Amino acid sequence: MRCPTTRACFVSIRSFSSSNLLPALAGHEPNDLLNEVRLLSSRGQLHQALSLFYNSSPQLHSLQTYATLFHECARHGYLQRGLRLHDFMLAHFPSCTSDPFVTNHLINMYSKCGYLQYAHQLFDAMPKRNVVSWTALVSGYAQCGRGVESFRLFSDMLAERDCRPNDFAFTSVLSSCDYLCGKQLHALVLKMGLGASVYVTNSLITMYSKGYKVKEAWTLFKSLSCWSQVSWNSMIAGFQLAKLGMHAIGVFVKMHHEGIGFNRATLLSVFSSLCGSNGIDINLGLKFCFQVYCLSVKTGFISEVEVATAFMKAYSELGGDVSEFYHLFLETSCQDIIFWTSMITALAEPDPAKAFFLYRQLLQEGLTPDLYTFSIVLKACAGFVTEQHALAIHSQVIKAGFEDETVLRNALIHAYARCGSIALSKKVFEEMGCRDLVSWNSMLKAYGLHGKAKEALQLFPQMDLKPDTATFVALLSACSHSGMVEEGLRIFDSMFKDHSIIPQLDHYACMVDILGRAGRIVEAEELIRRMPMEPDSVVWSALLGSCRKHGETQLAKTAVSKLKQMEPENSLGYVQMSNIYSSGGRFNEAGTIRKEMDGSGVRKEPGLSWIEVGNQVHEFASGGRHHPQREAICIKLQGLIGQLKEIGYVPEISLALHDIEEEHKQEQLFHHSEKMALVFAVMNEGKLHGGGNVIRIMKNIRICIDCHNFMKLASGFLQKEIIVRDLNRFHHFKDNICSCNDYW
DSSP states (O other): OOOOOSSGGGGOOGGOTTTGGGGGGOOHHHHHHHHHHHHHHHHHHHHHHHHHHTSGGGGGGOHHHHHHHHHHHHHHHHHHHHEEEEHHHHHHHHGGGHHHHHHHHHHHHHTTTTTTHHHHHHHHHSSOHHHHHHHHHHHHHHTTTOOOHHHHHHOOOOTTOOOOOOHHHHHHHHTTTTTTHHHHHHHHHHHHHOTOOOHHHHHHHHHHHHHHHHHHHHHHHHHHHSHHHHHHHHHHHHHHHHOOOOOHOOOOOOOOTTTOOHHHHHHHHHHHTTTSSSOOHHHHHOOOOHHHHHHHHHTGGGSSSHHHHHHHHHHHHHOOOHHHHHHHHHHHSOOSHHHHHHHHHHHHHOOHHHHHHHHHHHHHHEEEEEEEEHHHHHHHHHHSSSSSSHHHHHHHHHHHTTTTOHHHHHHHHHHHHHTOOHHHHHHHHOOOSSOOHHHHHHHHHHHHHHHHHHHHHHHHGGSSSSOOOOHHHHHHHHHHHTTTTTHHHHHHHHHHHHHOOOOHOOOHHHHHHHHHHHHHHHHHHHHHHHOOOOOOHHHHHHHHHHHHHTTOHHHHHHHHHHHHHHHHOHHHHHHHHHHHHHHTOOOHHHHHHHHHHHHOOOOOOOEEEEETTTTTHHHHHHEGGGGGHHHHHHHHHHHHHHHHHHHHHOOOGSSSOSSSSSHHHHHHHHHHHHHHHHHHHTGGGSSGGGGGSSEEEEEEEEOHHHHHHHHHHHHHHOOOOEEEEOSSSEEEEEETTETTTOOO
């Protein structure tokens, strides 16, 4: 976060008027002000507490009062108010700066607000530090995800005399360290006799779970003589992280039978355990999901937006009908802005159109969207073909007075980029007065998504904040999409060397992709072998894609085998292996793979494309099935294909089914969904956004080689820019050239 430090950035003291409170304090002692400030703060009225403080006599200001206000600023994340209060203290009570009690509160406030550089400066300037000083800074680095610095600082703390780390110091450093460091800390915990501490043990359980060492976490959990609510929550979350959904459910059931009360964190982990590849039987999962929902209603937790959202996400992923839980919620008493926002959140990614429909309904109900509602609706807008919906919400954000909210500007950067308008994303970013880490990461990711790796690498040095793991995922992805291998290697090596960030699975997956795409498959394989953690399905998928591109059959078999073990219901391994065989002319082997896939009950995700004409989104499947104008589209498409053939278009038939005649292979390729969508757009160019000069198409899978060649030639022949958003990136086709330079 870019945070101004001059007094000019602060609100005028006179704006905090509390004349109605001052008479009550006239002639009173400092403790009276302190008690009043504490009372207001406990009620969540920090604004009034600060107003009272600034307008009271400086003689009433005490160290405890300053500490109380700094603590509240830290608790609520109010950095600007904390900066102003610190500035006021330096001007009116400079002797406070030498007091460790107040300085510790300042370190805690700046750390909690992510302003670690200044927190560390205060820490370094302290003539004498105590365990609270060290722990506040260790905790700050841990909470900002900077585990290496947190662990290093904790190690320095051990060397200090009379500064024995307490339970909180251990729980803080354990929350962000990796498995190897965690093991060392575990040994130290036992050596110092803190093994019986429930707080430390709970942190160890979480640490082992995050490191995918769930067996060790379970052993620790069973060793506890007394299980607290946090212990149960840690173990449930551990099984959820390890994708052992049934185990997580089993622990929750036992917890409930033991009479241990659950909280919001419990429910979030339980509902998350029902999502994704967690080995849950669908029917059993739906039944259990509804039972936990009933408990949520009974205890009132369902009124919290995160819990309601988690329930609806789990329910929909298990195959529950959206309309069903819509009616379920209509029967509850939580039909407020939280309810509507929860519904929209659950639908934002899987069904943006329904999410947007619910947003319009929300407005019709007379409810006023808040900041969180707008951010979720913008997330839904990112799923549309064009930027029209995002522009409409942007105007409403301005009208509602949220224009300068960093969270919403970040959401706009993401939405515009996902809708194909990198120019609008850049405009929002450049107009931001205060950017946080998400702002920078969003812009870097946007550049990468559109194949603008050079722009991303030019932007990175301009960051005035310390990058995090997401920053490097964005940079490495950008390099991957643009074939910038040496730059990618340099960035990967700099993560720990220059930024003390330990590469995670996502970073290794990007590197495997970078090396593999460039044909350096042996190096990619070697990198997988040297990974300090087990490769996941994303890593193997990246390697498989590279094998597909370069015809590496033997290594592809290994990757497919791993994918089948990890995600037996995923068609990717079967399809890619079949394509590799087909490309090499080994049609019998390709047929065997297809038969194996059918025998396993695995179904390939059908290729779909969407295009927006007027205010209506049209969906196309291969062959244009179910579209009312299919016949007219096919006739128009045949004409366009003939014209493109005259200027060099040659159908890429190597990936078509091998057991059909060649003319049928061509016909199969000609009717791919994106070609149908393009022709339909040409037929209705007068209704397209921007007068039809730009045609935007969205796909749910990667664009094939044949369609890529087709779009390049069509862009020149039709004299239009064609933007195709596929599963991985954007392709901007213009004047017979694609922005990816045929590297995708």
